[in-house]
Amino acid sequence: MRLDKFVCDCTGLTRSQAGKLIRQGEIQLNGLLCKQPAQQIKESDVVLLDDEPLRLTGPRYILLHKPAGYVCSTDDPDHNTVFVLLDEPNIDKLHTVGRLDLDTTGLLLITDDGQWSHKISSPKHECAKTYRAWLADPVEDSAIAQFAEGVMLRGEKTPTKPAQLEIINPTECLLTIHEGRYHQVKRMFAAIGNKVVQLHRERVGPLTLDTSLAEGEYRQLTPEEVSLFN
Template sequence: MRLDKYLCDGLGITRKQATKLLKSGDVTLDGAKVKSGAVKVSSQSEVMWEDRAIVLRGPRYLMMNKPTGFVCSHEDGFNHTVFVLLDEVRYDDLHFAGRLDVDTTGLLLITDDGKWSHRITSPKHKCDKTYRVWLADPVQEEYANAFQQGILLRNEKEPTLPAELEIISDNEVLLTIHEGKYHQVKRMFAALGNRVEALHRERIGQIVLDETLEPGEYRDLSPQEIESIFSK
């Protein structure tokens, strides 16, 4: 591969921008400064720019502990987007495998593999999602049965799929749903006359939020976590 093409793919820049970087003298190939984009890069070559290794990556699979106040979007006129928390090249290629609201925290999966994310978001695959929910009013005894039977949401023709409710305390529950309707968890509790005060996603499928990640931190998924999406 030509060096200029390698820079384009590794940094997500145009051929013109790659040529400009090379002319600056800040790009090295195997320790030597190179200004020609025509130089060939082998699979064993080490390409550096401003002392940063440029590595061509395959599909990316990231887990983030999303903090409150950030939106799952590339652009937003009012709030910061999750992408400002990422130290990734070519972040325009990334998308979310299941968005979270601006005020919802927890497990957020980010990828550039559309087939993989489709397994999570497509209704036909019924991918489980578990949320920790804090409610304004105490949990009522009939909630568990209501979630198991399915709840008809406003402006919906069919009730939700059966969901599992685990009571943690008077105002805290764990809820596992098997679909991903718009604002579904909040709407389900609203239909029961309650209000969600805080919402935190802990699990998607078999992928559980890494407890070592502070809000705003992220890491690559392990091969086992990536493959788990196809195991169902």
């Protein structure tokens, strides 16, 4: 991890503020002044500010703009995982809150707080998730009522919970679901004879994807955003 990123995470300073602090000679690394914000540090390194050690404290809550081509697992022999996009210490302690498919983009939450992620991903909490779907064929207005009633997915014994469909144009829709079955959005459109050609998650609960984040970029959630799910 870069030294300026570490200082940011420990102090709440912005990257520019941390860089200025380092260049002014306010930071010691392993007993020596370090004025290089881009200096890479290890978990075993000792970083001092005003002769006090800086330490990462508390759980981490991350919002990632997931690109296509990455899987939501810690290890995959065929594809990059979303964790290679993170410049964070102790990556092995982090996990994704639910999953997005390999080709699905958009809002992905990552944390090391198991209780917090359970509140979002547990079916009993019915946390709403909104997806923008681009379709192979025009969707009929009748699909709005079908999804609101619940549709039977292939191989399932019970229909989906009521979902809200908003038709943006004949081949572009917003779909809000309240559960997380396997490939659910794609299977729901397949159940009415259509096919999803592109899928993007825009919202989880009350939290919307930060439009300032390019694909592959991430940021820490604010305390106010974290509390939205408590």
